[in-house]
Amino acid sequence: xxxxxxxxxxxxLFATTALAGCNLAPKxxxxxxxxxxxxxQGGPYPVLGAEQADxxxxxxxxxxxxxRLQAVIATAxxxxxxxxxxxxxxxxxxxQYRVTRASQVPTTAANGGVTYTNNPFGALGGAGGAGGAGGxxxxxxxxxxLEIYQASVGFSAFELDLFGRVxxxxxxxxxxxxxxxxxxxxxxxxxxGEVATAWLTMAADQDQLRLSRETLASFGRTLxxxxxxxxVGVISELEVQQAETSYQQAxxxxxxxxxxxxxxxxxxxxxxxxxxxxxxxxxELGDRDLIxxxxxxxxxxxxxxxxPDVLQAERRLYAANANIGxxxxxxxxxxxxxxxxxxxxxxxxxxFGAGTQQFSVSPGxxxxxxxxxxxxxxxxxxxxxxxxxxxxYEGTLQxxxxxxxxxxxxxxxxxxxxxxxxxxxxxxxxxxxxxxxxYRAGIDSFLNTLDAQRTSYAARQTLVQTRLARATNLVTLxxxxxxxxN
Numbered sequence: 001x002x003x004x005x006x007x008x009x010x011x012x013l014f015a016t017t018a019l020a021g022c023n024l025a026p027k028x029x030x031x032x033x034x035x036x037x038x039x040x041q042g043g044p045y046p047v048l049g050a051e052q053a054d055x056x057x058x059x060x061x062x063x064x065x066x067x068r069l070q071a072v073i074a075t076a077x078x079x080x081x082x083x084x085x086x087x088x089x090x091x092x093x094x095x096q097y098r099v100t101r102a103s104q105v106p107t108t109a110a111n112g113g114v115t116y117t118n119n120p121f122g123a124l125g126g127a128g129g130a131g132g133a134g135g136x137x138x139x140x141x142x143x144x145x146l147e148i149y150q151a152s153v154g155f156s157a158f159e160l161d162l163f164g165r166v167x168x169x170x171x172x173x174x175x176x177x178x179x180x181x182x183x184x185x186x187x188x189x190x191x192x193g194e195v196a197t198a199w200l201t202m203a204a205d206q207d208q209l210r211l212s213r214e215t216l217a218s219f220g221r222t223l224x225x226x227x228x229x230x231x232v233g234v235i236s237e238l239e240v241q242q243a244e245t246s247y248q249q250a251x252x253x254x255x256x257x258x259x260x261x262x263x264x265x266x267x268x269x270x271x272x273x274x275x276x277x278x279x280x281x282x283x284e285l286g287d288r289d290l291i292x293x294x295x296x297x298x299x300x301x302x303x304x305x306x307x308p309d310v311l312q313a314e315r316r317l318y319a320a321n322a323n324i325g326x327x328x329x330x331x332x333x334x335x336x337x338x339x340x341x342x343x344x345x346x347x348x349x350x351x352f353g354a355g356t357q358q359f360s361v362s363p364g365x366x367x368x369x370x371x372x373x374x375x376x377x378x379x380x381x382x383x384x385x386x387x388x389x390x391x392x393y394e395g396t397l398q399x400x401x402x403x404x405x406x407x408x409x410x411x412x413x414x415x416x417x418x419x420x421x422x423x424x425x426x427x428x429x430x431x432x433x434x435x436x437x438x439y440r441a442g443i444d445s446f447l448n449t450l451d452a453q454r455t456s457y458a459a460r461q462t463l464v465q466t467r468l469a470r471a472t473n474l475v476t477l478x479x480x481x482x483x484x485x486n
Contacts, residue, residue, distance in 0.1 A: 023164040025171070025325025026386070028318045030305075034394040035401040038299050039408060046412040048299045055295070055478065056306055059486035060192050063478055066290045068280045069199050072272055076195045077188065079273025086180075086187040093173075093180040100173035103166045106155035106337075114348075115148040149351050152342025157364075159336050165329035168322040175319035182312035185485055189308065193479035195271045197472050200290070202264035203282035204468035208461060209257040210284070215457045216250035222436075222453065223247045226446065239446045246454060285467055291474045297408070297481065304400045307482040313393040320386035327382040330375050333367040400480065407477040414470045425463040428456040 041048055061070050077083065161167055226243040229235045269275050304310060343356040368375070435452035438444035478484065 022162070023167065023325055024328035025164065025168050026321045028321055030314060031317075031390055031394055034397045035301055035304070037301055039297070039301050039401075040405050041299070044409045044412045045405075046297075046408060048297050048408075054306075055297075055303070055481040055483040056485045058292070058295075058478070058483050060484050063292045063295070063483060064196060064290070065292060066282075068282065069196060069290065071280050072199055072268065072276055073192055073195050075274060075276065076191055076272045080191055080271060081273055083184075083187055083191050086184040090177075090180045090184050093177040097170070097173040097177040101170045103159070104161065104170055106158035108153065108155050110151075110153045111342075112151045114150070117146050117148070146346065147348075148344065148346055149348050150342060150344045151351060152340045152358075154338070154340030154342070154360075156338045157336045158338070159334060162335060163329035163332045165326050165334075168325035168329065172319040172322035172326065175315045175322060179312045179315035179319065182308040182315060185308035186312060189479050189482065189484040191271065192484040193475055195268070196291075196475045198264065198267045198271055199282055200285065200468060200471045200475070202261060202268065203285035203290075204464050205257055205261050205264055206283055207285050207464045207467075209254065209261060211457075211460050211464065212250055212253040212257055215453075216247065216254060218453065219243070219247040219250050222449070225440075235446060239450075242447070242450055246450060250457075285464065285471070287467060291471055291478075293474065295474060295477060295481075295483075297477070301401060301404075303481060304397060304404065307400050307480075308485075310393070310396050310400055313389070313396040317386070317389040317393050320382070320389040324379070324382040324386055327375070327379040330378065333365050336364045336366070338362040338364070403480040404477070407473060407480055410469070410473045411477060414466075414473055418466050418470055421459070421463045421466045425456070425459040428452070428459040432456040 039045075039048060060073055064070055064073065159166055223240075223243040223246075226235060226240045230237060230240045265276070265281065268281070339359070339361045341357075341359045343351050344358055345351045345353065345356045432449075432452040432455070435444060435449045439446055439449040
């Protein structure tokens with residue numbers, strides 16, 4: 001058997017042994033029992049459909065039906081700086097995984113060189129020494145200097161992964177890479193929800209500003225009437241000051257809402273990462289549907305297992321398992337292999353000629369005899385980190401369950417709230433008109449009229465807030481169920 005075949009056989013043997021090595025990492029098992037099997041129903045919760053719906057397949061362009069809001073969300077996904085950071089983290093994690101994975105294969109390098117040295121044997125031969133005319137060692141006697149040419153290819157200190165240390169480190173890096181991908185998906189969902197909420201909030205504030213301006217005009221007419229009546233002695237100054245109070249309150253509301261709308265726009269611009277054009281900003285919330293109102297929801301809580309933040313915690317749990325395997329493997333000997341195959345010759349032209357081949361194989365074993373308990377301490381650290389990862393996963397899942405349950409509780413009752421508040425606002429507006437008519441006819445006191453105006457104003461303000469609560473609840477439910485990935 002040739003030397004080349006011997007080297008190939010040894011290398012193949014070591015590679016086969018490494019591939020057949022054991023794995024000391026715990027088996028990846030998803031923790032169970034952290035949350036109930038079904039989402040809450042009954043009481044304040046809505047009746048859910050038996051068929052499990054995959055909300056993650058409902059893209060934001062299908063859920064948010066207003067084209068202006070769709071455009072703002074698309075801009076945010078393109079320009080938001082925090083979202084760009086998560087994307088960069090994914091690229092970094094992927095590169096780190098490639099670096100770690102490279103340790104599983106030998107790093108092969110080619111080397112070449114030439115050595116120039118003096119040849120004392122040639123000098124002796126020239127003086128009539130024992131080498132005679134033929135020189136010593138086959139080197140011509142007349143040669144005063146010696147040239148040695150070398151070329152080789154091989155790898156140095158490649159660890160034979162018999163106990164899975166390198167493989168588990170690579171697996172941990174892979175799971176961290178997957179975790180950063182899930183973190184990016186979670187950031188996408190969160191960004192969509194934040195943009196939609198900010199946009200809807202600005203729409204509601206526009207409604208509130210319009211309402212305050214209408215109320216200011218109504219209070220202004222009442223104030224003018226009371227002043228005229230005071231001048232002729234029909235009413236006292238008390239009624240005038242009460243009317244003045246309501247009028248100035250409406251003025252204050254307009255100023256505050258004007259500033260709030262400007263801040264709403266600033267918040268939208270920050271989320272979008274640029275200045276949003278005026279034509280993409282909301283003019284009103286109103287009572288029309290800007291969002292898909294019949295968002296499907298199934299009964300099973302397993303839908304939460306598909307949430308990116310839950311998957312991120314699960315991936316990091318698996319990475320912690322792999323780190324345990326790597327720490328356990330470090331307790332065993334480290335077996336490494338250095339091997340080279342090359343040629344050597346005293347003439348460049350004969351570098352690859354017959355009889356110039358050389359090879360070397362150098363296996364090595366290293367096992368620290370005493371490290372002060374460092375390696376066993378690393379195992380305990382890895383186990384503690386794995387316990388923390390389990391708790392983090394379960395806590396993330398429980399948080400997800402609570403978020404969905406809270407959103408469902410609001411969804412089950414917000415329709416009734418909106419219906420009641422709409423009826424209340426309508427009744428208050430009617431009472432205001434009747435009270436104003438009775439006051440002008442001299443039947444009722446001004447205090448009743450003023451109270452009716454304030455009640456109507458407050459009822460209409462609450463109606464706008466309830467409409468906003470209904471819209472943002474749909475956004476929250478969409479987000480907490482994992483929607484927005486498409």
